Amino acid sequence: MRNWMLLLAFNGTAYRGWQIQPQVPTVEGTLEQALSRLTQQHIKVHGAGRTDAGVHGLNYPASFELDTALTPEKIRVALNALLPHDIVVKAVQEVPQEVHARHSAVGKRYRYQIHNLSYADPFRLQQSWWVRRSLDLDAMREAALLFLGVHDFRGFRSVHCTSSSTIKEMREAELRELRPGVFCLEFEANSFLQHMVRILTGTLVEVGLGRCTQEDIREALSTGQRKLVGQTAPAHGLAMLRTLYPEGLISWPAEALDP
């Protein structure tokens, strides 16, 4: 069978996350439906990973097997004609047989957007958490550095998380300000636990509000106690930005990659 990889962008507002579930709209389910209509067969799609309801995808990869005479560009255009406006295929490429969107991944990068203005911005509402009380961004930027390196993040996951290993390597954790009060947090690690980015974000926001200290974070990392850290930030501010693969395995056209 030929093996294909898609690069997707999706606005997650209308979906109950990536993973297919009966009776509710999911990104995976919507994509598999479009593929079924295109190919007249059932195709199982493998996404880079689960996402929570309402979370977005900026450069989200998914792989599937299909024997077809269609060119990658024909597949792309045909799928986009079948998909709703909130999901788009930005690029398609044929990949070696062993490549799998999730199993081949060696890391992920997430972006969490926040606007810390006195008003909720009508153009950002679906993609950015409005935090009204003034945040100390320098304190947040500094505290983010505590997450760098190899840590046991069991204090920073959902109670429903079933991951066997809670030790992760955080390679980047940074705050980038786009304009005064409008910023994002970006986290890159080998992998993430359930709700981990949202809890890291909630914790840094507590730091920005002066309600959580660097010492609290150090203690949560060493003891694994969930109660020491912040609330889970809302889903709609979060987007999966990038899935990382071994060097040279996948290369997308620059135009298709959201920066």
Next chain:
Amino acid sequence: MRNWMLLLAFNGTAYRGWQIQPQVPTVEGTLEQALSRLTQQHIKVHGAGRTDAGVHGLNYPASFELDTALTPEKIRVALNALLPHDIVVKAVQEVPQEVHARHSAVGKRYRYQIHNLSYADPFRLQQSWWVRRSLDLDAMREAALLFLGVHDFRGFRSVHCTSSSTIKEMREAELRELRPGVFCLEFEANSFLQHMVRILTGTLVEVGLGRCTQEDIREALSTGQRKLVGQTAPAHGLAMLRTLYPEGLISWPAEALDP
């Protein structure tokens, strides 16, 4: 009577433009309703100018008279509690009696957003025109300069436009690329005719597609013939960016101004 000026942002998708009309949702109508609920009296609001259905406002000023003991910040917060999520009051200030959002204006600046990618971006769809065929941005950038200065723009207005004077001074006309394929056109003039920015944009896109030349634009500017220029670009890509007032008349807090 005390005189007030509001700085608004609105996502125009759900509205039939700024100006109040019976039976249909308008930004002005929605704002007057919120003001009525707040003050228990009918308040006439004066916006900076009409906008077409679907056009957005990034820093849109509106003035009204009201005797009240409320502070500007109380007015702001109370109105935001009453307004729907797609309209927000970013700032409120008391202004001298003679100030009027429209009559006092000495210029306006509009932004038209375009994404020239092989796919329609799900995060830009409401605010940016998707142009699929590849555009020559350098040609567009050069052609935009032809609009600078004082010209008779009667070839660049809607057939329904009733302005008595079609001579306008274009002070800026520029193309700014945000990332490859994602750009905006910005136009600043003393005032604009109906549909003028959308026709200027449609014309520059024709230039970018190689279907309209600089010579065509020069001729349209000198003869006023509408048929020489491009189609009217869709409303949803357009936003009023700023209304200009005489130096020192109004100064908004930096945080409230979308750049």
